[in-house]
Amino acid sequence: MADKSLELFDAGHRACGGCGPALAARLILKGCGPHTIVTVSTGCMEVFSTPYPETAWKVPLIHSLFENASAVASGIEASLKKQGRNEHVICICGDGATFDIGMLCISGAFERGHNITYICYDNEAYMNTGIQRSGATPYDASTTTSPAGRQSFGNSRPKKDLPSILAAHGAPYVATCSVAYPNDIIKKVERAVNTEGPCYIQVHAPCCTGWGFDGKKTMAVGKLAIETGLWVNFELVNGSVEKAKKIKRRPVEDYLQEQKRFRHLFKPNRNDAEIAKIQAIADVNALKYGIDI
Amino acid sequence: MLQIMEGSHAVAEAVKLCRPDVIAAYPITPQTHIVERLADMVADGELDSEYICVESEFSALSACLGASAAGSRVYSATSSQGLLLMAEVCFNVAGMRQPVVMSIANRAVGAPLSIWNDQQDSISLRDAGWFQWYAEDAQEISDFHFLAYKVAEDNNVLLPGFICFDGFILSHTYEPVDIPDQESVSAFLPPYHPVIQLDATDPMTMGMYATPDYYMEFRYEIDKAMTQSAIALRKAGSEFKEHFGRDYGELIEEYRLSDADFAFVALGSVCGTIKDAVDEMRKDGKKVGLLKIRSYRPFPAEEIKKALSGIPLVAIIEKNLSIGSRMKGAVGLEVKDAINDSGVCVYSYIIGLGGRDIRKLHIRGVYEEAMKGNGDTFYGLREELL
Numbered sequence: 001m002a003d004k005s006l007e008l009f010d011a012g013h014r015a016c017g018g019c020g021p022a023l024a025a026r027l028i029l030k031g032c033g034p035h036t037i038v039t040v041s042t043g044c045m046e047v048f049s050t051p052y053p054e055t056a057w058k059v060p061l062i063h064s065l066f067e068n069a070s071a072v073a074s075g076i077e078a079s080l081k082k083q084g085r086n087e088h089v090i091c092i093c094g095d096g097a098t099f100d101i102g103m104l105c106i107s108g109a110f111e112r113g114h115n116i117t118y119i120c121y122d123n124e125a126y127m128n129t130g131i132q133r134s135g136a137t138p139y140d141a142s143t144t145t146s147p148a149g150r151q152s153f154g155n156s157r158p159k160k161d162l163p164s165i166l167a168a169h170g171a172p173y174v175a176t177c178s179v180a181y182p183n184d185i186i187k188k189v190e191r192a193v194n195t196e197g198p199c200y201i202q203v204h205a206p207c208c209t210g211w212g213f214d215g216k217k218t219m220a221v222g223k224l225a226i227e228t229g230l231w232v233n234f235e236l237v238n239g240s241v242e243k244a245k246k247i248k249r250r251p252v253e254d255y256l257q258e259q260k261r262f263r264h265l266f267k268p269n270r271n272d273a274e275i276a277k278i279q280a281i282a283d284v285n286a287l288k289y290g291i292d293i
Numbered sequence: 294m295l296q297i298m299e300g301s302h303a304v305a306e307a308v309k310l311c312r313p314d315v316i317a318a319y320p321i322t323p324q325t326h327i328v329e330r331l332a333d334m335v336a337d338g339e340l341d342s343e344y345i346c347v348e349s350e351f352s353a354l355s356a357c358l359g360a361s362a363a364g365s366r367v368y369s370a371t372s373s374q375g376l377l378l379m380a381e382v383c384f385n386v387a388g389m390r391q392p393v394v395m396s397i398a399n400r401a402v403g404a405p406l407s408i409w410n411d412q413q414d415s416i417s418l419r420d421a422g423w424f425q426w427y428a429e430d431a432q433e434i435s436d437f438h439f440l441a442y443k444v445a446e447d448n449n450v451l452l453p454g455f456i457c458f459d460g461f462i463l464s465h466t467y468e469p470v471d472i473p474d475q476e477s478v479s480a481f482l483p484p485y486h487p488v489i490q491l492d493a494t495d496p497m498t499m500g501m502y503a504t505p506d507y508y509m510e511f512r513y514e515i516d517k518a519m520t521q522s523a524i525a526l527r528k529a530g531s532e533f534k535e536h537f538g539r540d541y542g543e544l545i546e547e548y549r550l551s552d553a554d555f556a557f558v559a560l561g562s563v564c565g566t567i568k569d570a571v572d573e574m575r576k577d578g579k580k581v582g583l584l585k586i587r588s589y590r591p592f593p594a595e596e597i598k599k600a601l602s603g604i605p606l607v608a609i610i611e612k613n614l615s616i617g618s619r620m621k622g623a624v625g626l627e628v629k630d631a632i633n634d635s636g637v638c639v640y641s642y643i644i645g646l647g648g649r650d651i652r653k654l655h656i657r658g659v660y661e662e663a664m665k666g667n668g669d670t671f672y673g674l675r676e677e678l679l
Binding site: 034035036037039046047050051052053055057058059060061062063064065067068071072073074075076077078079080081082083087104105107108109111112 | 347348351361362363364367491497498502504
């Protein structure tokens, strides 16, 4: 069992106040413990935590490129195996690096069955470059490359179902969690790093800057995503749902109204048709994972 | 003891003797025989390496980077499109100063698709921060691998390196090669002990980002290390001679240059053809010679200037095309710069691209064009197709 009081992600980094991913990093390392080697992708986390000559990381960390963290981790794992070492090898990457540009490397690493844990901090767009749409951006979210406009309601596609894709690779353990439920992250990461084989964890990490909400509401917004069914915390063990967090669901607009990225659904006029489509996404989630109480 | 073997297998034998901890590879013609043979060695327990069958060249080099950063000696091999797919990682590996060694079976780059030889692939990556050595024959390819790890892992260098050799012409040709025994290779090349590595007992952050206040000094240091690699190669080359009898103490090789009034300059297997052509032309009374460039990066400008001193006409045999440049060949530009004498005529000849055969008659033809004052041009174009 990892010592949960250890702070391995140090203070003084340069994330925005209320940054979900920074909180995720801190909690992830509590789950892994100090006997861990981390690879990160290019992105917000790397930039706010490793400006030379400073680092926020109290565990060994390597950043190579945007899209290759899982391939770098494959090499680290092979090297450790050859040397008879047993540090946990984990990747911490954003959703752009995971859902989009890094997909090839991830698929390869999972198919080969490396003993690594890949953790995506999912803030649902390319935040480091200025809030552009990714394959993780939810339906109707307005981003700088999927802006709402006179003929657009924002992002026109639903979020890619990456947990299912990686479970289909034969990953023994796939889980989703949220910074709004800190102990759940720690528990799931600890389980993943102690499970043999490639494991995947997707952490919902609200981005106050990119989503457009006050930084003091990060936890509240994260909770609303769960309570509306737009984000489901679940565990897939060998491809089957072992557990999903049950809730008494609220309407999706409780979550949407908190964020500027969905503002166009309410102003200047309320768009009932689009809100209904988002409600339908939550309803499908609820049915699929059986989360309704 | 000399053994007859395919060039690719000579590479695999040399790599095995270097004892890499991790091999990550992806198939591409004409490199594939190397990694197939290494896979056989691992499967038969002759080679104790972790062998990662990656899903792309991009991941091959990325995995090598990770394994190297974790403290392992690593190996990969590629060609052409594979090398270009790795390009982003190549710059990264050099920037992170990881002593990765990679064999490049040189192949043309598409489009049009060509599996045959020229040197466009590695020459296109000349500024990536990897040393680049070009081999003339299977013996050089094999020996270069021992030297490459020795130089790359030198604490004054810590840079990755390409061992380049012409695809098919060398990779698929059988030649007599002297493969040393493990004991003598181990005496020359001890196990890799990294200065820094990813280690949970001594945490360190690698691959940080650098603001404008810091970035340039990192680049300066890489360039300095590349200069150091020339010194390290001369030292390792001399040491190699003591161990194995073959001399790689110089970054260039001079062939019948001392009294020449015309010099060919080339990289790689074509040097063998040129040497034969030079011998024949000498019989005809033409005072010609060859300057073979072993190391393209670092570029041995001083040595080239010295070797070509007093020779008024120089023809570069180029298996690359620097599209849009005046001389058209990447090597010629730097040879001309090294000579730095307006009294010397330096011409590039783009020849043999995409595997078109280069024979002695073509070398003679280049000589004749140069004597007529025609240079910085393609040689051997099929006019009827233009």
